[in-house]
Amino acid sequence: MSNPNHHEQPYGVGLAYRFNVHREAVQHRSEIDLLEISTEDYIIRERRTFSDPNERLLKDALATFPCVAHGLSLSIGTVGELDDVYLNSTRRFMEENGLNIFSEHLAYHRVDGNDLTMFLAIPFEEVAVQWVKRNYYAARRAVGRPFALENVTYSFPVPKGSLSEAEFLCRICEETDCTLLLDVTNVFNNSRNHNYDPIEFIDRLPMDRVSQMHLAGGHQLPDGRWEDSHSAPVMDEVWPLFNEAVKRSSNLRNVILERDSKLKPFDSVMTDIRKAREIFYSHRPSEAPTLESAPFADVDIAPDPDAPEFAGMKSFQRALMGRISNPPFRDAFLANAPEAVKQYGVTDPEWFQKLVECDGRLVHEFEEAWDYFEKEDEQVAKEYEQREWAAWANQLGPGGF
Numbered sequence: 541m542s543n544p545n546h547h548e549q550p551y552g553v554g555l556a557y558r559f560n561v562h563r564e565a566v567q568h569r570s571e572i573d574l575l576e577i578s579t580e581d582y583i584i585r586e587r588r589t590f591s592d593p594n595e596r597l598l599k600d601a602l603a604t605f606p607c608v609a610h611g612l613s614l615s616i617g618t619v620g621e622l623d624d625v626y627l628n629s630t631r632r633f634m635e636e637n638g639l640n641i642f643s644e645h646l647a648y649h650r651v652d653g654n655d656l657t658m659f660l661a662i663p664f665e666e667v668a669v670q671w672v673k674r675n676y677y678a679a680r681r682a683v684g685r686p687f688a689l690e691n692v693t694y695s696f697p698v699p700k701g702s703l704s705e706a707e708f709l710c711r712i713c714e715e716t717d718c719t720l721l722l723d724v725t726n727v728f729n730n731s732r733n734h735n736y737d738p739i740e741f742i743d744r745l746p747m748d749r750v751s752q753m754h755l756a757g758g759h760q761l762p763d764g765r766w767e768d769s770h771s772a773p774v775m776d777e778v779w780p781l782f783n784e785a786v787k788r789s790s791n792l793r794n795v796i797l798e799r800d801s802k803l804k805p806f807d808s809v810m811t812d813i814r815k816a817r818e819i820f821y822s823h824r825p826s827e828a829p830t831l832e833s834a835p836f837a838d839v840d841i842a843p844d845p846d847a848p849e850f851a852g853m854k855s856f857q858r859a860l861m862g863r864i865s866n867p868p869f870r871d872a873f874l875a876n877a878p879e880a881v882k883q884y885g886v887t888d889p890e891w892f893q894k895l896v897e898c899d900g901r902l903v904h905e906f907e908e909a910w911d912y913f914e915k916e917d918e919q920v921a922k923e924y925e926q927r928e929w930a931a932w933a934n935q936l937g938p939g940g941f
């Protein structure tokens with residue numbers, strides 16, 4: 541039975557919604573407390589077209605389950621203009637569907653119009669805290685509500701950070717009214733890949749600000765690094781950490797299992813959901829605690845990407861993206877870095893040093909991924925064009941005009 545208010549404060553353990561397991565999710569309604577809707581699946585035309593074009597399944601999911609919304613394209617850490625079209629579409633989508641809870645990623649992936657579609661770590665620096673604060677409040681105004689920020693898995697941290705990752709998250713929470721979406725798999729992977737103790741890490745976070753959690757599957761790569769593939773069961777090593785994290789999160793409202801592929805057999809998804817429920821409800825009340833919806837005041841801090849205090853971080857981001865996406869710059873950087881970086885306005889010696897000290901092997905992996913996607917995009921565009929032509933020829937039929 542549809543309840544128009546059930547999106548107000550979804551509570552419990554649920555699943556990142558994918559239209560291709562709609563029927564299975566509905567069949568397990570009694571064990572799936574909520575769904576997380578990926579907003580981009582509906583506000584980006586191409587993605588909607590290839591899934592649920594009339595939103596028939598979406599409407600049914602919204603009527604059947606309490607839902608929260610989750611975005612991907614904010615790139616809150618980019619010192620640059622926010623994407624107003626994305627933010628306005630997100631707000632409209634949430635309003636039209638009665639959604640109340642929103643979350644995004646504490647990372648960046650878009651610079652100078654180039655979208656890497658993979659997350660890069662925001663520098664763990666006070667200047668970045670100040671930038672994220674401005675972007676957060678601008679985005680909060682655009683989407684019309686405070687929202688949660690999610691810790692991401694990052695391939696390499698920006699070198700010589702003056703803050704630790706935990707301190708950075710604490711500072712973001714001090715400077716804004718965001719809550720945290722703690723992705724426990726990301727904490728685990730980062731702790732293994734960047735050599736820290738995950739329990740010590742969460743003990744340094746303001747755990748009373750954690751409103752949501754993510755769990756995802758992953759695996760260890762042949763080179764020893766850990767990856768969140770979103771296509772496998774949650775790793776055994778992650779469950780004890782999840783237990784400790786839930787235990788410490790007195791204001792946690794919901795947990796979402798993220799599985800993007802290999803969703804069938806659905807039993808393997810349900811096995812993870814059941815484990816997560818057991819842990820969640822062993823530390824949290826079985827009934828959702830009432831939450832006063834506190835009014836929030838507008839905060840008018842306009843982000844100015846041209847402000848001098850952000851020039852160093854901006855130039856660093858531009859040059860790093862240049863290394864990844866601009867082959868002539870890559871060569872120029874290798875030949876004479878101090879000269880080459882002038883093209884992106886890197887003049888501050890500290891930011892130049894950070895750029896030079898980024899792990900070259902890992903930056904190179906991004907370069908390869910970028911080149912691959914570029915080729916793939918070209919190929920997809922070509923195939924699309926061919927299909928259009930074929931469809932047109934087909935429509936004309938034998939004999940043409």
Ligand SMILES: [Fe+2]
Pocket residue numbers: 690723754756798
């Ligand atoms: Fe996540």
